Amino acid sequence: MKDRLEPRLRILLGAAIAIGPGKAALLEAIAETGSIAAAGRRMGMSYRRAWVLVKSMNGCFRDRLVEASKGGSAGGGAELTEMGREVLRRYRAMEARAADAVVQEMQAFRDLLAEQPPDEEPDRD
Amino acid sequence: MKDRLEPRLRILLGAAIAIGPGKAALLEAIAETGSIAAAGRRMGMSYRRAWVLVKSMNGCFRDRLVEASKGGSAGGGAELTEMGREVLRRYRAMEARAADAVVQEMQAFRDLLAEQPPDEEPDRD
Numbered sequence: 001m002k003d004r005l006e007p008r009l010r011i012l013l014g015a016a017i018a019i020g021p022g023k024a025a026l027l028e029a030i031a032e033t034g035s036i037a038a039a040g041r042r043m044g045m046s047y048r049r050a051w052v053l054v055k056s057m058n059g060c061f062r063d064r065l066v067e068a069s070k071g072g073s074a075g076g077g078a079e080l081t082e083m084g085r086e087v088l089r090r091y092r093a094m095e096a097r098a099a100d101a102v103v104q105e106m107q108a109f110r111d112l113l114a115e116q117p118p119d120e121e122p123d124r125d
Numbered sequence: 126m127k128d129r130l131e132p133r134l135r136i137l138l139g140a141a142i143a144i145g146p147g148k149a150a151l152l153e154a155i156a157e158t159g160s161i162a163a164a165g166r167r168m169g170m171s172y173r174r175a176w177v178l179v180k181s182m183n184g185c186f187r188d189r190l191v192e193a194s195k196g197g198s199a200g201g202g203a204e205l206t207e208m209g210r211e212v213l214r215r216y217r218a219m220e221a222r223a224a225d226a227v228v229q230e231m232q233a234f235r236d237l238l239a240e241q242p243p244d245e246e247p248d249r250d
Contacts, residue, residue: 003143006135007223011234013128016242059243062236083237090234094227098132101226102219109136109215111187112208117141118184 003113005106007098009091018060019091026053027080027088030066036078054078061087128238130231132223134216143185144216151178152205152213155191161203179203186212 010020017023022043029039040050058064065084070076080088135145142148147168154164165175183189190209195201205213 002139004137005219006137008133008135009227010131010133011128011231011238012131013238014242018128018238018242056243060239062239087234087237090230090237094130094230094234097226097230098223101222102134105215105219105222106136109212109219112212112215113136113138113143114185114187117139117143118181 003110005099005102007095007102009095009098011091013060016056016060019057019087023053023057024088024091026050027057027065027084030054030078031080031085031088034077034079036066036068039078128235130224130227132220132227134220134223136216138185141181141185144182144212148178148182149213149216151175152182152190152209155179155203156205156210156213159202159204161191161193164203 008021011018019027026039026043029042030036033039033042036050036054037047040047043050045053054066054068058066061083063083064081065087066078067081068076068078133146136143144152151164151168154167155161158164158167161175161179162172165172168175170178179191179193183191186208188208189206190212191203192206193201193203
């Protein structure tokens with residue numbers, strides 16, 4: 001049975017999550033789809049929910065991370081700003097570095113794990 | 126406004142989370158309260174929910190992490206096994222090492238953050 005270590009970084013500004021796993025994935029989806037609605041759909045969230053996350057991210061940094069353009073034949077698209085790309089790049093770099101830092105400890109931790117999980121379970125904690 | 130980096134490690138065994146932030150906190154609460162029910166209450170979860178998480182953890186490792194004793198005047202308590210203490214100790218050590226690894230990058234990242242968050246928000250991504 002495959003085991004896996006997932007480092008999930010959250011950067012908090014006060015009580016707000018400036019960026020975390022969900023928001024980083026949303027930024028990537030926006031960069032790839034060119035649309036907040038399409039990015040939200042890909043992640044299984046409503047347009048409204050995706051907008052709330054974008055608005056929150058835009059407000060947590062010195063410049064906005066996502067720029068939405070209204071109108072046009074495509075009905076309005078969205079793209080990452082330079083700041084958005086920079087934040088995403090650095091976030092992923094921190095995540096990779098955090099994972100690298102615990103490779104050896106994870107190797108040792110593996111010995112404590114069972115051969116396979118007990119059974120399918122819905123809990124996500 | 127205070128910013129903070131929270132590394133949250135998840136160790137997955139197949140699709141199951143062997144241990145993550147919620148389960149680690151539950152282990153600590155069980156160690157402190159000597160009871161799964163009391164630990165669950167402290168974390169705002171039902172007894173049933175706490176039990177599901179304990180059962181899942183117990184099944185993901187070579188030995189169980191929590192031992193529950195039924196009956197007795199206290200109505201049954203619970204405590205961490207040696208394996209439970211070991212898993213918790215190593216999990217916290219990995220978390221600390223992951224955080225240490227990104228201290229410098231976080232320092233630089235700080236310059237990108239706004240002075241304060243946009244406003245109160247319920248989103249937790």
